[in-house]
Amino acid sequence: MLIPYYFPIKANEKARIAEQSPRPFNGRIKQLPASGRCRVNCQSKLCVAHMPPEDFDCVVIGAGVQGCFTAYHLAKNGKRTLLLEQFVLPHSRGSSHGQTRIIRKAYEHDFYTHMMAECYQLWAQLEKEAGVQLYRRTGLLLMGPEKGRDFQLFRDTMERNAIPTVTLAPGEFGRHIPHVNRSPGDGAIVDTTAGVLYADRALRAVQEVFRRLGGVIKDGEKVTDVQPGSPVAVTTASGTYRAKSLVITAGPWANTLLSHTELQLPLQVVKINVCYWREKTPGTYAVRNRFPCFLHVDVAEHHIYGLPSNEYPGLVKVCYHMGSETDPDERDRQTDRGDIDVLSRYIARHFPGLVPTPAVVESCMYTLTPDHHFVLDCHPSHRNIVIGAGFSGHGFKFGPVVGKVLCELALGRVPSYDLSPFKIQRFPPHSKSAL
């Protein structure tokens, strides 16, 4: 259920969460003696539960795209940084896995388009540092009712920001974009800066550079407790780590982590069916034949988008920009396929060169905020805890800049961007009657 406000957790809820969390050494750093050595005479040489804490400048929880880039920027700033990940890396249980993501400057709001300029530079920098290609330019075809609100918002933002575009008049659409049936009344604009990011490869690259910079990644270590304070302490099954600041970039698990800090955000986690559709004639919509990414707005209740066939030869990724609510730990129990029915009808109507039954269906999750804008902010009660959450299905391309601003917040610096659209305070405050 969507929680329409943020609120401190009630005492009985906290007790329930505490009960479910295995807490080595009660998870309370203050119970360790000043020497940092185990005061419990457990006689075991392999005493994990009573290990002395380790000190870092910053601990980052969650090695998805946002946590990895935050850790990377912290390490670039010479900070001793620990990146903790609950699963063994690489994994496919969060939001950042998979082969591809769209990168584009086309947006409905200036503040995203402004951030994209630096994102492109930082992606290119990572490509150089890691010696791998992470971006392939394809362009993004924006389609939608020409008089519709969403289409106009995109078009106006692109115009205001002088994004290089090509507008396709109805008469010339088929010549440039063959094998796509355009709806009458639809406008079509190509953001020529857009393209594909190789997501899994990008995560590997940023983790590798982070390690090269002296950063420490501990995977297979789930954080089970957070003790706010200065230093802040986080506990996993392997021990307790202390740091001057903490960044929580836990994707769909953000609220689980935040429950240890008496904060809940209005986040809704949904499972996305990532569908690939077979080309009737291989190559029809191929990246090598310059078929672009596309975003079709106002064609269904939510946007429909796609990427050219590339990662799986002969298969085109076309997805619905919404899914059904899920518990991130029970993702595979969510079996709703209503979105796939919408997509099948869409494919049959608009993409005559695709078989309208998905050939491959993978899973991913969105963590949605009510306005679909990110949360990039300090914790309201603990300023050395920084939160990056609610990336609402469009955060990957921003990873390098999100990481930069979360790093700035963690270091107590003035962030490079106006973060007012991303503040926690934009959510209506806790109202007693609603609890």
Ligand SMILES: Cc1cc2nc3c(=O)[nH]c(=O)nc-3n(C[C@H](O)[C@H](O)[C@H](O)COP(=O)(O)OP(=O)(O)OC[C@H]3O[C@@H](n4cnc5c(N)ncnc54)[C@H](O)[C@@H]3O)c2cc1C
């Ligand atoms: C199908 C799909 C398509 C998308 N398409 C695009 C696109 O085209 N372009 C774009 O820009 N964006 C896109 N996105 C959105 C983008 O992928 C996400 O916004 C982004 O990956 C979110 O990253 P994250 O780091 O916040 O979350 P995650 O990747 O989920 O990372 C959070 C990490 O925290 C770890 N964690 C959680 N709890 C704990 C704990 N207690 N202890 C330790 N570790 C923990 C998790 O295991 C996970 O690895 C898409 C998303 C999906 C699902």
Ligand SMILES: O=C(O)[C@@H]1CCCCN1
């Ligand atoms: O961020 C993106 O570019 C895409 C657009 C459509 C929905 C999924 N994310």
